[in-house]
Amino acid sequence: xxxxxxxxxxxxxxxxxxxxxxxxxxxxETALSLRAVARRAGVSPAAPYRHYADREALVSxxxxxxxxxxxxxxxxxxxxxxxxxxxxxxxNAYVQFALQxxxxxxxxxxxxxxxxNDERVAATAAVSHYVREIxxxxxxxxxxxxxxxxxxxxxHGLAFLHLDGKLDAxxxxxxxxxxxxxxxxxxxxxSADARAGAAR
Amino acid sequence: xxxxxxxxxxxxxxxxxxxxxxxxxxxxETALSLRAVARRAGVSPAAPYRHYADREALVSxxxxxxxxxxxxxxxxxxxxxxxxxxxxxxxNAYVQFALQxxxxxxxxxxxxxxxxNDERVAATAAVSHYVREIxxxxxxxxxxxxxxxxxxxxxHGLAFLHLDGKLDAxxxxxxxxxxxxxxxxxxxxxSADARAGAAR
DNA sequence: GGGTAATGTGAGCGCCGTAAACATTCTAGG
DNA sequence: CCTAGAATGTTTACGGCGCTCACATTACCC
Numbered sequence: 001x002x003x004x005x006x007x008x009x010x011x012x013x014x015x016x017x018x019x020x021x022x023x024x025x026x027x028x029e030t031a032l033s034l035r036a037v038a039r040r041a042g043v044s045p046a047a048p049y050r051h052y053a054d055r056e057a058l059v060s061x062x063x064x065x066x067x068x069x070x071x072x073x074x075x076x077x078x079x080x081x082x083x084x085x086x087x088x089x090x091x092n093a094y095v096q097f098a099l100q101x102x103x104x105x106x107x108x109x110x111x112x113x114x115x116x117n118d119e120r121v122a123a124t125a126a127v128s129h130y131v132r133e134i135x136x137x138x139x140x141x142x143x144x145x146x147x148x149x150x151x152x153x154x155x156h157g158l159a160f161l162h163l164d165g166k167l168d169a170x171x172x173x174x175x176x177x178x179x180x181x182x183x184x185x186x187x188x189x190x191s192a193d194a195r196a197g198a199a200r
Numbered sequence: 201x202x203x204x205x206x207x208x209x210x211x212x213x214x215x216x217x218x219x220x221x222x223x224x225x226x227x228x229e230t231a232l233s234l235r236a237v238a239r240r241a242g243v244s245p246a247a248p249y250r251h252y253a254d255r256e257a258l259v260s261x262x263x264x265x266x267x268x269x270x271x272x273x274x275x276x277x278x279x280x281x282x283x284x285x286x287x288x289x290x291x292n293a294y295v296q297f298a299l300q301x302x303x304x305x306x307x308x309x310x311x312x313x314x315x316x317n318d319e320r321v322a323a324t325a326a327v328s329h330y331v332r333e334i335x336x337x338x339x340x341x342x343x344x345x346x347x348x349x350x351x352x353x354x355x356h357g358l359a360f361l362h363l364d365g366k367l368d369a370x371x372x373x374x375x376x377x378x379x380x381x382x383x384x385x386x387x388x389x390x391s392a393d394a395r396a397g398a399a400r
Numbered sequence: 401g402g403g404t405a406a407t408g409t410g411a412g413c414g415c416c417g418t419a420a421a422c423a424t425t426c427t428a429g430g
Numbered sequence: 431c432c433t434a435g436a437a438t439g440t441t442t443a444c445g446g447c448g449c450t451c452a453c454a455t456t457a458c459c460c
Contacts, residue, residue: 112364113365149358149361149382158349161353164309164313
């Protein structure tokens with residue numbers, strides 16, 4: 001039970017990532033400086049170094065919670081998709097996440113990641129595994145790895161192209177339609193399975 | 201015919217993008233500072249501001265030549281693809297470009313782009329149009345726009361996932377195989393056309 | 401040739417990441 | 431309980447950055 005003299009913050013480490021997250025949503029990725037985070041957390045510029053080796057380490061921590069939130073979002077779109085439509089809705093959730101939280105998404109994927117961050121590689125591995133599960137469940141006869149890769153890449157690419165305005169996105173619903181259409185095209189690929197499960 | 205007293209560089213504007221490009225290849229994107237570019241170009245830190253409004257403007261110029269070089273690369277993979285195999289080879293060129301020049305690729309796609317840069321939007325529009333052409337030629341009966349979007353997204357996503365180590369890439373040839381496999385899956389999608397043109 | 405626009409310089413502001421030395425608080429072990 | 435050390439936070443400082451402004455130099459056009 002802290003909050004006495006305020007010399008020691010009491011719970012800085014998690015507070016830093018939370019603060020960084022807020023700053024990210026409010027002011028974009030360029031504003032995410034270690035000093036700004038410290039300032040907003042009410043602490044001196046050097047304090048964060050007691051908990052994170054450098055700026056990159058903090059950013060990685062933020063990215064890690066981003067991965068978790070993305071995973072939750074996908075799961076809530078559909079807990080365990082096994083039909084093409086369900087797959088499409090998960091794909092949509094992925095792209096919507098990217099569009100609603102562009103700065104976070106860019107931090108997660110838009111810059112080189114240090115491979116020795118366990119928290120981060122674990123989180124991304126989880127997403128990867130999740131996609132693979134979906135692919136295997138939806139198209140049991142297909143090569144799960146290849147299919148999962150293709151699906152993830154397609155969705156990921158859609159997210160990034162929209163994020164960069166390369167696809168003249170307008171409203172979210174237009175984006176959604178486009179995503180669904182693209183997914184639908186891919187689905188038809190694994191013909192045998194798709195014909196059994198797809199609506200049309 | 202310059203090179204007298206060296207007060208005036210004589211041709212700074214293009215020299216800046218060239219220098220920036222070199223710096224990018226040698227030292228990565230984080231090292232691409234306006235000051236570093238000016239230093240290497242043998243000019244004072246404030247000089248670039250006579251030619252580019254700010255750092256972002258110079259980066260955009262670099263990105264624009266990146267788009268042109270990417271377009272050349274794709275064209276040289278195959279001038280005007282009209283079969284699935286040719287399409288796959290172009291896709292491979294795209295991913296290889298991303299892996300061989302990661303810093304440039306990230307500058308092109310990994311950060312928000314200002315929409316009022318004519319040079320840049322023109323260049324990206326060219327790539328977009330090129331992809332659409334390929335799609336239309338390879339699968340004349342398909343919805344060219346949707347298909348082009350799906351193909352570009354798939355390839356773009358593959359590039360980025362590899363770039364971020366999300367797909368445990370090993371050798372370039374492994375990457376190539378994966379790209380080809382993914383493309384092949386997508387190709388089968390537009391069933392009617394594909395069955396006429398695909399090798400199997 | 402001389403005036404004006406284009407181009408480059410220098411000094412300086414405020415921000416950043418990071419390090420080192422120092423201060424305060426927490427926590428175990430005697 | 432009390433004290434030594436480990437944690438945690440502060441201060442100060444350094445160099446690099448983007449960017450601006452006043453000024454110097456050069457090029458170009460009448």
